[in-house]
Amino acid sequence: MYNNHFEIFELPVSFDINKDTLAQRYRDLQRAVHPDKYANAPDRDRRLAMQKTVQINEAFQTLKNPLTRAGYLLHLQGIDQNDGIMDGEFLMTQMDLREELADIKQKSLPIEAFLSRMEKQMQSLIDTLSQQFAQENWQAAHDSVRQFQFFTRLHEDALRLEEELI
Numbered sequence: 001m002y003n004n005h006f007e008i009f010e011l012p013v014s015f016d017i018n019k020d021t022l023a024q025r026y027r028d029l030q031r032a033v034h035p036d037k038y039a040n041a042p043d044r045d046r047r048l049a050m051q052k053t054v055q056i057n058e059a060f061q062t063l064k065n066p067l068t069r070a071g072y073l074l075h076l077q078g079i080d081q082n083d084g085i086m087d088g089e090f091l092m093t094q095m096d097l098r099e100e101l102a103d104i105k106q107k108s109l110p111i112e113a114f115l116s117r118m119e120k121q122m123q124s125l126i127d128t129l130s131q132q133f134a135q136e137n138w139q140a141a142h143d144s145v146r147q148f149q150f151f152t153r154l155h156e157d158a159l160r161l162e163e164e165l166i
Contacts, residue, residue, distance in 0.1 A: 005059035015133035026060045066126050067152055070145045077138050081145045111162045118155040
């Protein structure tokens with residue numbers, strides 16, 4: 001078995017990964033342990049192939065997404081991404097943005113500009129996390145991951161609202 005998800009795909013333990021390499025190695029591994037290859041194998045071998053398939057899928061899902069990859073990197077450092085108290089200023093920002101989204105819903109205002117701002121904020125956080133992880137600044141990365149979680153949820157809420165408004 002493997003020590004971490006990065007090892008499965010022979011990638012360096014890093015926030016910045018080559019997504020094409022990840023996808024290619026995922027496909028290669030999936031072919032290697034595909035259940036059809038073990039259809040006539042003993043039960044033990046079929047079970048092991050299924051366990052490897054589950055592990056590969058879980059690792060791929062974690063690493064392909066920047067938010068879950070960041071949380072996983074914190075986990076490898078023994079840091080729970082959900083621990084701690086948010087900065088007071090950021091809590092105020094959260095409330096303001098939630099109010100803005102509620103106003104958009106209540107007044108049926110255009111949502112495109114709001115969505116664009118959330119996407120830019122998430123990209124900015126990805127760039128920030130890249131630097132923080134490269135510098136092994138775990139506490140700052142933890143705080144950025146918490147912000148990234150908020151903006152991701154808010155973006156998802158805004159997308160749902162956009163569907164309602166159409």
